[in-house]
Amino acid sequence: MQLFHHTFCPHSRFVRLAFGEYGMDPALIEERVWERRPDFLALDPAGATPVVVEENGLAVPGAAIIAEYLDETRGLALGDRRLLPEDLSGRIEVRRLTSWFNDKFFTEVTEPLVREKVYKRYMKREQGGGPPDMAAIRAARANIRYHLHYIGWLVKARNWIAGERLSYADLAAAAHISCADYLGDVPWDEDETAKIWYARIKSRPSFRPLLAVTMAGMPPAATYADLDF
Amino acid sequence: MQLFHHTFCPHSRFVRLAFGEYGMDPALIEERVWERRPDFLALDPAGATPVVVEENGLAVPGAAIIAEYLDETRGLALGDRRLLPEDLSGRIEVRRLTSWFNDKFFTEVTEPLVREKVYKRYMKREQGGGPPDMAAIRAARANIRYHLHYIGWLVKARNWIAGERLSYADLAAAAHISCADYLGDVPWDEDETAKIWYARIKSRPSFRPLLAVTMAGMPPAATYADLDF
Known part of the structure; x- marks a missing residue:
C-alpha cells in the first residue's frame, strides 16, 4: 500500500495518524502537488494530497474518503478502538467534527499558515511562490485561538473531542494542530484543557512518526517533539 | 423532518434533490446564515446550511454528512436506485465526484457566483453586503467551462457521472449547475454531452421543486425551467 502525501499537508498527517491507529505502515511517497505531475493527476484528477493506493491499484483520494474507506475495510478489526462509532448519532458527531478540522480549521488556520510559511518557499514565482503574506499569517494566528477554546470546551464535556472514545475527530484536530505547532503558531497558554x-x-x-519530522532549513519550534511542552 | 436550507445554497439544493429521489418531503425552513441566529448555531455550531433535523431532534449538518446519513438509514430501501453503490470502488468514485462538485466546483464556481450576485444583495454592509465584485464573477464564468467538459468526458465514458447508475455525484453536479443556470452563467454551447x-x-x-423557484426582484434566466433548453 502507498500513501502519496506531503510532510506539511495536514490532511496527509491525519491519514498517517489513522494508519498508525490501524497498525498499518504504507510506503510514503512525497508529492509536491504544485508541480502537477501527470502520473499523480491520473491517480487523482483533483491533484491533491493525500491519496492512498492499494496493492491492487485502487486509488482512494482525499482525507474524508480515505477515512470512510479504512473504516469500511478495516474498521471492524479495531473492535472498541474503532475510529468511527457504530451508532448513528456517534457517526454524525465524529463526521461533523472531523470535517470541522479538515475543512473549517484548514481554511481558517492551516491552509494560510502552511501556504505562506512553507509551500511558497518551494514554489517558483510562476507557481505562486514568493515572500509570505504577513496579513494572512496574522489572521490564521488569531483564528486558532477560538478553535483551541472549542477543543477545550468539547473535551471538558467528554473524554475525547467527539465522545468517550478516541475517534477520527481527534486525529483530524491533532493533525492540523501539529502543523501549526511545528511552525510555532499554537498559543498553548490560551486553553489548558486543549493543551492536556x-x-x-x-x-x-x-x-x-510526525514528531520525528524535520525539514531542512526550517527546524521545528523548540517544544514540537517534546511530550512535556 | 425539517431541512434548514437556502434557495441559492447549492448544498441545500443537493440535499433537496436527494430527498426527492428518496421520495421524502421534509419541511423546508429558509435560513439566512449570515444573520447567525443563535437557535441555528445551537443546531450546527459551524452555522452553515443545509442542516436536517429528524423528528426525534437529531441534527445532521452538511451535505456530505447528510448524504451518508440518508444512505445509512434509508439507502437499502432504494434497491437498485441506491445513490451510493455497495461495492468499494463504486463508493470511492461516487464520493470522489460528489466532493468534486460540493467542494471544488463550489469553491471555483458557485461560491463566488452566489456570494457576489445573490447574498451580497441581502446582506447589510457590516455583514459583507455591497456591489458585486465583477472580477470574481468573471473568474467563476471561466472556471465553469472546464467543469462542463469534465462532465461531458465522464458521461461519454459512462451512463451517469460516476458510473452506470444515477448517484449522489449526479445530484451534486446538477445542484451546483442549477444555481449557476438560474443566474444565466452556464455556457451551454460549450459541451453537448454535458447539456444532454x-x-x-x-x-x-x-x-x-428546484425549477419552480423564483426570487423576488431576481427572475431566473429565460431557459432555467425549460426542459428543452
Whole structure:
C-alpha cells in the first residue's frame, strides 16, 4: 500500500495518524502537488494530497474518503478502538467534527499558515511562490485561538473531542494542530484543557512518526517533539 | 423532518434533490446564515446550511454528512436506485465526484457566483453586503467551462457521472449547475454531452421543486425551467 502525501499537508498527517491507529505502515511517497505531475493527476484528477493506493491499484483520494474507506475495510478489526462509532448519532458527531478540522480549521488556520510559511518557499514565482503574506499569517494566528477554546470546551464535556472514545475527530484536530505547532503558531497558554488533550494524543505511538519530522532549513519550534511542552 | 436550507445554497439544493429521489418531503425552513441566529448555531455550531433535523431532534449538518446519513438509514430501501453503490470502488468514485462538485466546483464556481450576485444583495454592509465584485464573477464564468467538459468526458465514458447508475455525484453536479443556470452563467454551447446529461436529470420528478423557484426582484434566466433548453 502507498500513501502519496506531503510532510506539511495536514490532511496527509491525519491519514498517517489513522494508519498508525490501524497498525498499518504504507510506503510514503512525497508529492509536491504544485508541480502537477501527470502520473499523480491520473491517480487523482483533483491533484491533491493525500491519496492512498492499494496493492491492487485502487486509488482512494482525499482525507474524508480515505477515512470512510479504512473504516469500511478495516474498521471492524479495531473492535472498541474503532475510529468511527457504530451508532448513528456517534457517526454524525465524529463526521461533523472531523470535517470541522479538515475543512473549517484548514481554511481558517492551516491552509494560510502552511501556504505562506512553507509551500511558497518551494514554489517558483510562476507557481505562486514568493515572500509570505504577513496579513494572512496574522489572521490564521488569531483564528486558532477560538478553535483551541472549542477543543477545550468539547473535551471538558467528554473524554475525547467527539465522545468517550478516541475517534477520527481527534486525529483530524491533532493533525492540523501539529502543523501549526511545528511552525510555532499554537498559543498553548490560551486553553489548558486543549493543551492536556494534545499532550495525551501526542504521546500515542501513532504520533511518533510526525514528531520525528524535520525539514531542512526550517527546524521545528523548540517544544514540537517534546511530550512535556 | 425539517431541512434548514437556502434557495441559492447549492448544498441545500443537493440535499433537496436527494430527498426527492428518496421520495421524502421534509419541511423546508429558509435560513439566512449570515444573520447567525443563535437557535441555528445551537443546531450546527459551524452555522452553515443545509442542516436536517429528524423528528426525534437529531441534527445532521452538511451535505456530505447528510448524504451518508440518508444512505445509512434509508439507502437499502432504494434497491437498485441506491445513490451510493455497495461495492468499494463504486463508493470511492461516487464520493470522489460528489466532493468534486460540493467542494471544488463550489469553491471555483458557485461560491463566488452566489456570494457576489445573490447574498451580497441581502446582506447589510457590516455583514459583507455591497456591489458585486465583477472580477470574481468573471473568474467563476471561466472556471465553469472546464467543469462542463469534465462532465461531458465522464458521461461519454459512462451512463451517469460516476458510473452506470444515477448517484449522489449526479445530484451534486446538477445542484451546483442549477444555481449557476438560474443566474444565466452556464455556457451551454460549450459541451453537448454535458447539456444532454443536464436535460436528462432536469426532467426527473426530484428536480421539479428546484425549477419552480423564483426570487423576488431576481427572475431566473429565460431557459432555467425549460426542459428543452
